[in-house]
Amino acid sequence: MRASGFIWIVTAFLVFSTPVSGRAAGGQETNNMPVSNCLKEKALMGDPGAAKLCAEDNLKGDRNLVRYWTQVAAENGDPVSQYNFAMILLGKKSRHDRLRAIFWLKKSSQNGFVLAKQVLEDIRKNPNATIPIAPPPAEK
Incomplete structure (x- = not known):
């Protein structure tokens, strides 16, 4: 039981210490998985970056x-990203998309x-405006 706890800690360290981009500081791959797959998996597991x-x-x-x-x-x-997604939705014409855009803006x-x-x-x-005049999507 003690050994399995140690293995879990080492595994957790290796999984959570991998850089977000899947590359080391020098730009080298940190694992065998392609960078894009590594990013996708992290994104789908809740990493906003x-x-x-x-x-x-x-x-x-x-x-x-x-x-x-x-x-x-x-x-x-x-x-x-919440703001940017709202801007994407405001570019649509449906009332549903506009309501979701307001949700994301909030x-x-x-x-x-x-x-x-x-x-x-x-x-x-100006609540009657079809699409409010808004700045373009934000960057970092």
């Missing part, structure tokens, strides 16, 4: 993947992202 990197990885590619990973990062609690604002609070104030001032 990894999810943001997955979204950024797809910026010049598939927009659906950008939306997906931005949503994952928002769900994982990253306030900038979350982002509650998490301290000032830009989200400003956009919410704009929406309150």
